[in-house]
Amino acid sequence: MALLDIRNLSVSFETPQGLVKAATQVSLALEYNETLALVGETGCGKSVVVNAIMKLLPANAKVDGRVIYRGRDLLSLDEKEMARIRGQDIAIIFQNPSLALNPVYKISEQVSESMILKKRSSRSRAEEISSQLLQRLGLKGRESSYPFQLSGGMNQRAMIACSVVLGPKIIIADEPTKGLDQSMVGQVLGEIRKAKEVNGASLLLITHDMEVARQISDKVAVMYCGEVMEVGKTEEVLQAPSHPYTQALLDSLPERGFLPIPGPSPSMIDPPEGCRFHPRCPWRRDLCSIERPVQKSTTTGWVRCCR
Amino acid sequence: MLWGKTARYAIAFFLIISLNFAIPRAMPGDTLTNLMGEDVHLSEDAMLELKAKVGVDQPIHIQFLNYWRDLFHLDLGYSYHLHAPVSSLIRERIKWTMLLVAPSIIMGAFVGTLLGALAGWRRKEAKSRLQTTGFLLIYCTPPYFLSMLALYFLGFELGWFPLKGFYQSGTIGDIAHHLFLPVLIMTLFSASRNYMIMRGSVIQERQMLYASYARAKGLSSDQILFRHIFKNAALPIITLVALDFGFIFSGALFIEIVFSMHGMGNLIYDSLLCRDYPVLQGTFAVITIMVILANLLADWTYGLVDPRVRWQR
Ligand SMILES: Nc1ncnc2c1ncn2[C@@H]1O[C@H](COP(=O)(O)OP(=O)(O)OP(=O)(O)O)[C@@H](O)[C@H]1O
Numbered sequence: 001m002a003l004l005d006i007r008n009l010s011v012s013f014e015t016p017q018g019l020v021k022a023a024t025q026v027s028l029a030l031e032y033n034e035t036l037a038l039v040g041e042t043g044c045g046k047s048v049v050v051n052a053i054m055k056l057l058p059a060n061a062k063v064d065g066r067v068i069y070r071g072r073d074l075l076s077l078d079e080k081e082m083a084r085i086r087g088q089d090i091a092i093i094f095q096n097p098s099l100a101l102n103p104v105y106k107i108s109e110q111v112s113e114s115m116i117l118k119k120r121s122s123r124s125r126a127e128e129i130s131s132q133l134l135q136r137l138g139l140k141g142r143e144s145s146y147p148f149q150l151s152g153g154m155n156q157r158a159m160i161a162c163s164v165v166l167g168p169k170i171i172i173a174d175e176p177t178k179g180l181d182q183s184m185v186g187q188v189l190g191e192i193r194k195a196k197e198v199n200g201a202s203l204l205l206i207t208h209d210m211e212v213a214r215q216i217s218d219k220v221a222v223m224y225c226g227e228v229m230e231v232g233k234t235e236e237v238l239q240a241p242s243h244p245y246t247q248a249l250l251d252s253l254p255e256r257g258f259l260p261i262p263g264p265s266p267s268m269i270d271p272p273e274g275c276r277f278h279p280r281c282p283w284r285r286d287l288c289s290i291e292r293p294v295q296k297s298t299t300t301g302w303v304r305c306c307r
Numbered sequence: 308m309l310w311g312k313t314a315r316y317a318i319a320f321f322l323i324i325s326l327n328f329a330i331p332r333a334m335p336g337d338t339l340t341n342l343m344g345e346d347v348h349l350s351e352d353a354m355l356e357l358k359a360k361v362g363v364d365q366p367i368h369i370q371f372l373n374y375w376r377d378l379f380h381l382d383l384g385y386s387y388h389l390h391a392p393v394s395s396l397i398r399e400r401i402k403w404t405m406l407l408v409a410p411s412i413i414m415g416a417f418v419g420t421l422l423g424a425l426a427g428w429r430r431k432e433a434k435s436r437l438q439t440t441g442f443l444l445i446y447c448t449p450p451y452f453l454s455m456l457a458l459y460f461l462g463f464e465l466g467w468f469p470l471k472g473f474y475q476s477g478t479i480g481d482i483a484h485h486l487f488l489p490v491l492i493m494t495l496f497s498a499s500r501n502y503m504i505m506r507g508s509v510i511q512e513r514q515m516l517y518a519s520y521a522r523a524k525g526l527s528s529d530q531i532l533f534r535h536i537f538k539n540a541a542l543p544i545i546t547l548v549a550l551d552f553g554f555i556f557s558g559a560l561f562i563e564i565v566f567s568m569h570g571m572g573n574l575i576y577d578s579l580l581c582r583d584y585p586v587l588q589g590t591f592a593v594i595t596i597m598v599i600l601a602n603l604l605a606d607w608t609y610g611l612v613d614p615r616v617r618w619q620r
């Protein structure tokens with residue numbers, strides 16, 4: 001039994017332009033102590049999936065499916081029960097740290113807040129723990145700074161502290177390395193990995209940096225246009241990908257020759273019929289535009305492709 | 308940063324007060340009449356004597372210096388119409404205005420921001436929609452009209468409150484009884500404005516990513532509103548309340564007239580009617596000082612609440 005079991009999760013948004021099908025029948029499992037990387041090009045629905053898990057989507061979102069955590073379907077919980085899970089059991093590190101932190105509070109206040117409000121710690125104890133945590137994350141002497149006084153990388157680490165201070169069992173990190181310079185990438189990843197190990201937590205990491213996925217993850221899930229196309233052990237997916245999209249994604253990396261994926265990104269209001277990748281697929285057959293491929297087992301996971 | 312602002316306010320103060328000096332001297336007609344008020348009739352001799360006393364026969368720069376010296380000695384001139392020094396007239400009246408205005412603005416700020424914040428947070432609920440309609444109605448109604456309605460129904464029809472007159476002596480209970488309606492109206496009016504601003508501000512702030520992140524941290528709905536959104540959303544209210552304090556005299560003017568109160572508003576109103584220029588000039592100076600102090604206070608509070616302002620260079 002996986003720690004977190006996402007089954008047939010579908011999310012759509014009601015918009016004036018039409019129904020945006022941001023995630024379609026996404027199924028993923030996150031095991032104990034595992035790191036799962038969710039990769040895919042921008043706009044394919046990665047953030048939507050994790051925000052659906054946390055029940056943080058705006059009111060115009062329609063969510064279907066199940067998200068089982070410790071035997072309970074999170075999607076059926078009310079806001080009060082969900083608030084108890086957030087931060088303590090499942091924590092998320094947002095994509096944009098400088099906007100996610102509150103501009104009018106010191107970072108130490110924002111870290112200790114969770115302890116005071118959710119763990120009923122005394123203020124002095126909470127402050128002690130949060131300043132220790134911030135120091136470990138390399139923010140010694142910056143505890144009483146405000147977010148606008150810190151760089152993006154520092155805010156990123158401050159947010160990591162905010163998110164992991166309660167010792168969550170699942171850490172979700174939404175592109176934590178985006179916009180960081182190369183020297184910071186390793187450091188931030190190291191901090192997240194450390195937080196994961198200290199808490200014995202599992203990590204769900206969103207990234208579109210394949211190199212990051214290779215470094216840190218046990219398993220990789222590849223998303224395209226709201227669907228998961230392939231899941232498997234990191235080595236398998238990155239060395240011997242089963243899905244043409246995964247192959248194309250790898251070929252587009254600088255070290256593999258920068259081969260761009262041909263054709264435009266698909267519309268999520270009107271996604272392609274059959275296999276969603278077929279308009280851009282070099283292996284396309286007639287069947288691909290008619291029938292949605294079923295999941296087929298691979299050595300370490302599964303793939304959604306007829307080839 | 309605050310020093311730069313203070314300097315700017317000091318310059319504004321200097322210019323406005325100088326204008327106050329210049330206007331009666333630049334107005335067409337006799338300077339002395341412009342300084343005395345138009346209903347003062349004196350013999351030729353008395354006129355000359357007064358001219359010497361007031362100093363209008365001296366060179367203009369000496370007059371200007373004397374004017375500033377008097378101001379710093381809180382000497383705002385003499386009302387020949389009311390036969391009293393202007394400063395003592397104002398001192399006598401301002402306390403009644405303060406009694407009306409200070410509690411109203413403070414209560415209005417509390418009630419308006421609190422209810423406005425909740426209304427912005429629970430915007431879709433029927434209860435807060437109804438409340439918003441109510442406050443919008445109050446906001447759109449001129450305060451003097453609201454005062455007349457209250458006087459008519461609560462004072463005349465029901466007889467709960469006195470219709471007019473404002474005792475300057477009397478027990479505290481007596482004063483409170485007389486003050487109740489005007490304070491209520493003022494409070495409602497000031498609350499309605501703060502309510503509207505705060506509601507809009509919360510609706511805007513709740514879209515921000517930090518609000519979403521507060522939810523992701525596992526905070527409850529009330530905690531997100533009061534710990535995270537409130538402080539950010541309340542920033543515009545500071546400016547608003549300061550402006551309120553600056554313009555209390557004009558805002559309270561109509562209410563004071565309707566309730567026949569013995570405050571600054573009625574003092575200005577009466578001296579306008581009988582062209583009592585010394586009083587008008589004196590109140591003008593006092594209002595200037597109030598507006599500038601209020602703005603200074605607002606800037607200072609703003610810096611206290613918002614670290615981004617505090618650290619700005
Ligand atoms: N509130 C919303 N209303 C309407 N459409 C939305 C909303 N949120 C997301 N979408 C749409 O859902 C799709 C997936 O968005 P998402 O943010 O999950 O992409 P992503 O994979 O995280 O991309 P990135 O790598 O750029 O972060 C996008 O097409 C986006 O426009």
Ligand SMILES: [Mg+2]
Binds near residue numbers: 046047048174
């Ligand atoms: Mg995203």
